[in-house]
Amino acid sequence: MKCEESHHFIDTYLDGELDFAQQVELEQHLANCPSCQSLLEERRAFRAFFVAAVNEYKAPAQLEAKVLAAVRREPAKERFSFFRQPWIYATAVVAISVCLALRILFPDAEKEFSREAVLLHSRSLSTSHLVDVASPNPVVVKPWLTARLDFAPPLVGSPAAGFSLVGGRVAEIENRSVAALVYKHDNDVVSLFCWPPDKEHLAASERSIDGYRVSTWSNGQCNYVLVSKLSDQAMHDFTDSFRVQIQSGAYL
Amino acid sequence: MREQQARFEELVLPHLDAAYRLARLLVKRDEDAQDIVQEAYIKALKAFEGFRGGNARAWILMIVRNTAYTWLKKHHADHNVIPFDEAVHQPPTEESLSESSYEDRLRQFREALARLPVEFREILVLRDIEGWSYKELASALKLPAGTVMSRLNRARQHLREEIAKIQLRESK
Numbered sequence: 365m366k367c368e369e370s371h372h373f374i375d376t377y378l379d380g381e382l383d384f385a386q387q388v389e390l391e392q393h394l395a396n397c398p399s400c401q402s403l404l405e406e407r408r409a410f411r412a413f414f415v416a417a418v419n420e421y422k423a424p425a426q427l428e429a430k431v432l433a434a435v436r437r438e439p440a441k442e443r444f445s446f447f448r449q450p451w452i453y454a455t456a457v458v459a460i461s462v463c464l465a466l467r468i469l470f471p472d473a474e475k476e477f478s479r480e481a482v483l484l485h486s487r488s489l490s491t492s493h494l495v496d497v498a499s500p501n502p503v504v505v506k507p508w509l510t511a512r513l514d515f516a517p518p519l520v521g522s523p524a525a526g527f528s529l530v531g532g533r534v535a536e537i538e539n540r541s542v543a544a545l546v547y548k549h550d551n552d553v554v555s556l557f558c559w560p561p562d563k564e565h566l567a568a569s570e571r572s573i574d575g576y577r578v579s580t581w582s583n584g585q586c587n588y589v590l591v592s593k594l595s596d597q598a599m600h601d602f603t604d605s606f607r608v609q610i611q612s613g614a615y616l
Numbered sequence: 617m618r619e620q621q622a623r624f625e626e627l628v629l630p631h632l633d634a635a636y637r638l639a640r641l642l643v644k645r646d647e648d649a650q651d652i653v654q655e656a657y658i659k660a661l662k663a664f665e666g667f668r669g670g671n672a673r674a675w676i677l678m679i680v681r682n683t684a685y686t687w688l689k690k691h692h693a694d695h696n697v698i699p700f701d702e703a704v705h706q707p708p709t710e711e712s713l714s715e716s717s718y719e720d721r722l723r724q725f726r727e728a729l730a731r732l733p734v735e736f737r738e739i740l741v742l743r744d745i746e747g748w749s750y751k752e753l754a755s756a757l758k759l760p761a762g763t764v765m766s767r768l769n770r771a772r773q774h775l776r777e778e779i780a781k782i783q784l785r786e787s788k
Contacts, residue, residue: 375772376765379743381750410776411744417725418745423636427650431632431657435625438658 365393370400374407474569477589478578480537484544485555485576485591488533494546494553495531502616505532509543515560517543518586519616523606526598527554537589547602554592554602561587579603583610624664627672628657634673635680637745641737642684644730656683677746678756681738688734724786728778736771743768 365373370393376382377390394401488494497508502519510516512534521529527547535544535557542559565582566589572578577599579590590603609615635656639649656679660667667675729737739757742748748756750764759767 372769375769379750379768381765410772413721413725414729414740414744414775417722417729418637418641418741420722420726421637421640423633423653424646424650427636427653428629428632430650431654432625432629434654435657435661436621438661 365389367393367397367400370394370397371403374400374404378404378407378411473564474566474580475571477537477566477587478569478571478573478580478591481555481557481589481591482573482576482578484535484537484557485553486574488544488546488555489553494533495544496533498531500529500531502529505529505545506616508532509534513541513543515543517545517558518610519545520606520609520614521616523547523609524601524604526550527602549592549594549598549602552592552594552598554590554594556606557589557591558586560585581607583607585610620664621661624661628660628664628676631673631676634746635676638677638680638738638741639684641729641741642681642734643687648687652683652687653680656680659683673746674748674752674756677742685734720786724779724782725775728775728782731778732771732774735767736774739764739767740771740775 370390373382373386373390377387382390394404497505499505500521502521506516506519509519509532517532519529527549530546530548530553532543532545535542537557537559540559540562542557545556545558547554547556561582561584564587565584566580566587568579568581570577570579576591576593577596579588579599581588581603588606590599592599592602594602632653635653636649639652639656640646643649643652656676660676660679663679729740732740739753742753742756750761753759753764754761757764
């Protein structure tokens with residue numbers, strides 16, 4: 365390292381910011397160069413003066429009291445607390461009353477659809493009229509249904525382990541043609557009714573009607589009502605993986 | 617809320633000297649520096665909710681810095697002129713001319729410092745007084761990493777030149 369370079373690096377060296385290789389080089393140079401050595405000492409003294417000069421700027425005695433007074437006058441910004449707002453409660457009371465009123469005037473849609481679905485399901489079992497198109501293959505079932513409906517129902521061949529498609533038929537719920545997809549799980553027959561939500565999206569619900577387990581949900585494209593005598597475990601297997609397959613586009 | 621206030625005082629108030637020193641170096645005049653510190657502390661209190669632990673000193677210093685910059689902009693105050701400061705404006709006495717005492721040298725440093733552009737004063741105090749690393753300087757001052765070293769070198773060079781000028785003037 366030449367003196368010129370060493371001059372350039374001395375302050376950075378004192379800052380402790382040279383990389384290791386540069387530091388070693390500079391130190392080697394310093395060891396053999398009295399003039400750079402004395403420059404180093406000069407710079408070190410310069411810093412000491414700088415620090416001493418600046419450190420004489422001390423906060424005046426009254427500043428702390430002034431700042432403290434100002435800070436205490438100024439209350440810390442209170443965290444906005446949702447639950448501390450009185451209007452939240454007023455709004456909640458109104459909202460709940462409106463919901464209750466609507467429930468009384470317009471009974472639970474999920475319940476109505478569930479009832480109808482249970483009727484359709486049990487009738488199809490008692491008449492042994494499960495399906496109009498019988499095939500485990502969505503490629504067969506889908507076009508058949510689509511031709512007879514005003515929408516294309518999403519077809520999942522095997523929604524979950526142990527479930528297989530039996531086929532489909534067209535059914536009527538609330539004066540509307542819907543797709544009825546029938547699956548088998550061991551000896552259990554599962555009916556899945558689906559239709560595009562014209563007016564309302566079904567909320568997620570589960571209930572028992574006449575010994576059947578009924579689950580409703582909607583994903584925006586379709587309302588679904590599932591009827592079966594499955595265990596809750598098996599029913600959740602079905603609904604969960606069905607949803608996942610629809611969401612991930614794994615359907616026909 | 618009480619606890620928050622108490623925590624603020626406990627964490628931030630001890631850095632009042634550092635805050636004042638930085639403000640004083642940036643805006644130069646004592647009263648202005650005091651105003652800035654006060655304003656910065658009020659701002660800090662309001663923003664304290666957003667302070668998620670860490671270095672309270674660096675945090676308050678950056679608030680002081682931003683407050684000082686706003687103030688400087690508003691007052692178009694940074695002309696790098698020698699400020700009216702009693703310490704600076706005392707004409708050198710006969711003794712001080714004959715020999716540069718320790719006190720004189722300190723005064724010369726402060727006077728020279730006041731002539732530097734604000735960016736130089738700022739980086740010098742943060743590096744040499746506060747001991748920030750180049751990395752910390754780069755991120756706090758929003759400088760590219762390579763700029764820190766060159767700015768520091770230029771600031772020190774500038775300071776040395778100003779001191780030399782003052783010494784030359786005073787020795788005449």
